Amino acid sequence: MAAVQTTGSQMKIRFDRLAAATALALALTASVNAKTLVYCSEGSPENFYPAINTTGTSFDANSQVYSRLVDFERGTTNVVPGLAERWEISPDGLVYTFHLRKGVKWHNHRANYKPTRDFNADDIIFSIERQWKPENPYFKVTSENHSYFIDMGMPKLLKTVEKLDDYTVRITLNAPEAPFLSDFAMEYAGIISKEYADAMLKAGTPERVDQDPVGTGPFYLLQYVKDSVVRYKAFPQYWGGKAKIDDLIFSITPDASVRWAKLQKGECHVMPYPNPADLPAMRKDPNVTVLEQPGLNVGYLAYNTQKKPFDDKRVRQALNMGINKKAIVDAVFLGSGVPATNPIPPTIWSYNGDIKDYPYDVDAAKKMLAAAGYPNGFETDLWAMPVQRPYNPNARRIAELMQADLAKLGVKANIVSYEWGEYRKRAQQGEHQTAQLGWTGDNGDPDNFLQVLLGCEASKPGGSNIAKWCNKDFEALTLEAKRVSDQAKRTELYKKAQVIFHEEAPWFVVAHSVQYKPVRKEVVDFKLSPFGRHTFYGVDMK
Amino acid sequence: MLRFIFTRVSLLIPTFIGITLMVFLLIRLIPGDPIETLAGERGIDPARHAQLRAAYGFDKPVIVQYGLYIGRVLQGDLGKSVITHEPVISEFASLFPATIELGLCAVIFAVGLGLPAGIVAAVRRNSIFDHGIMGVSLAGYSMPIFWWGLLLILLFSVQLGITPVSGRIAVQYFIEPTTGFLLVDTLLSDEKGAFASALSHLALPTIVLGTVPLAVIARMTRSAMLEVLGEDYIRTARAKGLSPLRVISLHALRNALIPVVTVIGLQVGVLFTGAILTETIFSWPGVGKWLIEAINRRDYPVLQGGALLIGTLVMTVNIIVDLLYGLINPRIRHARPGGGGR
Numbered sequence: 001m002a003a004v005q006t007t008g009s010q011m012k013i014r015f016d017r018l019a020a021a022t023a024l025a026l027a028l029t030a031s032v033n034a035k036t037l038v039y040c041s042e043g044s045p046e047n048f049y050p051a052i053n054t055t056g057t058s059f060d061a062n063s064q065v066y067s068r069l070v071d072f073e074r075g076t077t078n079v080v081p082g083l084a085e086r087w088e089i090s091p092d093g094l095v096y097t098f099h100l101r102k103g104v105k106w107h108n109h110r111a112n113y114k115p116t117r118d119f120n121a122d123d124i125i126f127s128i129e130r131q132w133k134p135e136n137p138y139f140k141v142t143s144e145n146h147s148y149f150i151d152m153g154m155p156k157l158l159k160t161v162e163k164l165d166d167y168t169v170r171i172t173l174n175a176p177e178a179p180f181l182s183d184f185a186m187e188y189a190g191i192i193s194k195e196y197a198d199a200m201l202k203a204g205t206p207e208r209v210d211q212d213p214v215g216t217g218p219f220y221l222l223q224y225v226k227d228s229v230v231r232y233k234a235f236p237q238y239w240g241g242k243a244k245i246d247d248l249i250f251s252i253t254p255d256a257s258v259r260w261a262k263l264q265k266g267e268c269h270v271m272p273y274p275n276p277a278d279l280p281a282m283r284k285d286p287n288v289t290v291l292e293q294p295g296l297n298v299g300y301l302a303y304n305t306q307k308k309p310f311d312d313k314r315v316r317q318a319l320n321m322g323i324n325k326k327a328i329v330d331a332v333f334l335g336s337g338v339p340a341t342n343p344i345p346p347t348i349w350s351y352n353g354d355i356k357d358y359p360y361d362v363d364a365a366k367k368m369l370a371a372a373g374y375p376n377g378f379e380t381d382l383w384a385m386p387v388q389r390p391y392n393p394n395a396r397r398i399a400e401l402m403q404a405d406l407a408k409l410g411v412k413a414n415i416v417s418y419e420w421g422e423y424r425k426r427a428q429q430g431e432h433q434t435a436q437l438g439w440t441g442d443n444g445d446p447d448n449f450l451q452v453l454l455g456c457e458a459s460k461p462g463g464s465n466i467a468k469w470c471n472k473d474f475e476a477l478t479l480e481a482k483r484v485s486d487q488a489k490r491t492e493l494y495k496k497a498q499v500i501f502h503e504e505a506p507w508f509v510v511a512h513s514v515q516y517k518p519v520r521k522e523v524v525d526f527k528l529s530p531f532g533r534h535t536f537y538g539v540d541m542k
Numbered sequence: 543m544l545r546f547i548f549t550r551v552s553l554l555i556p557t558f559i560g561i562t563l564m565v566f567l568l569i570r571l572i573p574g575d576p577i578e579t580l581a582g583e584r585g586i587d588p589a590r591h592a593q594l595r596a597a598y599g600f601d602k603p604v605i606v607q608y609g610l611y612i613g614r615v616l617q618g619d620l621g622k623s624v625i626t627h628e629p630v631i632s633e634f635a636s637l638f639p640a641t642i643e644l645g646l647c648a649v650i651f652a653v654g655l656g657l658p659a660g661i662v663a664a665v666r667r668n669s670i671f672d673h674g675i676m677g678v679s680l681a682g683y684s685m686p687i688f689w690w691g692l693l694l695i696l697l698f699s700v701q702l703g704i705t706p707v708s709g710r711i712a713v714q715y716f717i718e719p720t721t722g723f724l725l726v727d728t729l730l731s732d733e734k735g736a737f738a739s740a741l742s743h744l745a746l747p748t749i750v751l752g753t754v755p756l757a758v759i760a761r762m763t764r765s766a767m768l769e770v771l772g773e774d775y776i777r778t779a780r781a782k783g784l785s786p787l788r789v790i791s792l793h794a795l796r797n798a799l800i801p802v803v804t805v806i807g808l809q810v811g812v813l814f815t816g817a818i819l820t821e822t823i824f825s826w827p828g829v830g831k832w833l834i835e836a837i838n839r840r841d842y843p844v845l846q847g848g849a850l851l852i853g854t855l856v857m858t859v860n861i862i863v864d865l866l867y868g869l870i871n872p873r874i875r876h877a878r879p880g881g882g883g884r
Contacts, residue, residue, distance in 0.1 A: 036714075043835075046627075047626050047628070145577075145594055147580065147581075150590065210627075225636075225719065226636060226637060227637065227825070227826075227831055228640075228710060228827035229709075252825060253708055253709070254822055254831065255708075255823055255825070258695065258707055258823060261696070261699060261708075265699065265700065265707055267706065267707055267713075418573070419572065419573040421573060421574025421578040421579050421840075422574055424578070424581075424585055425578060439583055440583070452584070462588055463585070464585050
């Protein structure tokens, strides 16, 4: 019996060794076959606390690590469940009750901290209060400048955030706000672990939370070397299932030509922001696919409607007919822009496709100017930004083309420019007669364009409505659309608002720029984000 | 010699005040501030703008801000970046080794090639070597760094596939920075092929950054050598029957080196200027690119701290060069002010 037992235990040891060897071999095979995706990013992230980030570069780096209460469906602006698996909205639009996902694991790779519990309601409360309540011990940690939380109007909007139980959170608003869910799908609303924050506070190193992030996202951060590389690994216990790629590497490459060279050589698989001049060569490369989509943006020339002669809508309409939009888009955007008609891009729901743009008609424009009392034209300024922006590759060149067109109407336009920060500040103060500017959408909601850029509140000095245009009908429609949560009803209201915008012509809408993304053929199922973000969950490699 | 060192070092103090004051005032003369730059198209509510300016201390009079800043600098605190919120000194410390590594390689490349090339051109004056070397160095000197870098990438990386396009090391190597000098760190690590990868990544940036100093050193060496070779004592040495190699290496070169060492010292400043562009093209994670970004984003603490640290470094190198003169030419270290020394 003893002999048998000895033999049995020896066999067990042998079996254990065999199993261990097999496991090692499997692990090695797996590491050899590990799928690695290299993304040639354009810059370094600001830090790993999304609530104080302001650049797309930082959001890209953070969105791999953190999850949010709700998310944007990949490749769309639709809001889908995230850490909240479902929610209810009260009929008056004031109370949101979120039911949280159970069994969501926090990243557990850090040597100095191991999570002892799953994600729960405390983390939601903490993540919101950290941005909201100055008495929260983390309010000032790293920075108190929670830009997006403030810009999306949260301090005024939020009344209470309560934990009903470990997996239910109730948020009460001061006023109904239809875009609220979209606001919470934005990167700034990434959920941080309260347990981790408490542990770091106790250790006297609260800022570690923002440098060594612990999230519930599809990838965990392995290494960040400033201006060089960000390394992530797929988190096997991710609540949505492990990512198809094993390793994700951001190879930081600021120069667009160099990014393209690396893509050609296969040193990276996806690159953002190509040089428009390289696009023909990219399209010819058999190893590369160029994805394209109109961006969530708009570039425009705003008429200051509080200053003469632009207080007369006939003058604004005349100028809209007197500027050759197609020539501008062809000459300046070089195929990377589409002429715009409405203040919101066609990728946003409620876009009114029935509106026909003002035709380019010099004679009609002259007649209208004469009817408005300016048969011989007038003199005006024409502001042009000194910098390239996502919605406008060359404002100066556009201004020159506009200047030539306006001269045909007898309008003498003097081009004015300032340093970029100064330019924006002065334009927002309303110092200009006409000024170019633009916008890139934050949350895919029409309100984020129509109220932010054309609302009455924003038309006050310092506000982002640089046409200083406050139209009570437009305002009533857009404010009502903000209050109702039924999307069909909202669409109807926004479509009507766009008709008023067209008729009143506070802007000459120039273009929506198109985003291009050269991707190597071995990358499977990379989807363009309307927000211009780069997320790699769901992407596979051949 | 001590007196000489003391005189040189004491000159550092006014230069230090000059650098800090210049950077401090110049960056504030540019319109806009970090808070506005961060705000983007949305702009910022004036009340919140004022509140954040106060939080960063930008609301105080400039001279008060400067005084507070200098007080902190003297305690070793250079502040925190307005953008990343990391201490300036730790960002600098993590990026600086990359710049030094690249700069050192570029200096070795420039001196290693420039010095012999200049000597050969001088000794073989008006020969095909002379014209060839001088022609090539003129072309190198005139080549804009951006253009030169992209040309080399297209040729060696994209067309020939010999060198990697950019970065410091291939992405598959996971090297934790120990010293920050990747050539050293890769040797310390047990990852096979990492050192070769780091070396191959250094090749093109070294050539690009080293080209202008190489051209300057070659031309300077040539003209200094020509001047010395025409001196009487060289003729005497030759007449004594010394070998040409001995004449050139012992008598001519040592005397010709003084202006060349000056030029090499001055090239340190040039290297930092060139590093800004080279680092951008080759995605080299050094301080040059860091400073450019700080200018664009009006990151005052980073700019002030970075300029101060780099300025101090350039001054230190120049002092070392001054001290080296003393070693090369005893007349300099024995000179008294007004004593008619050279």
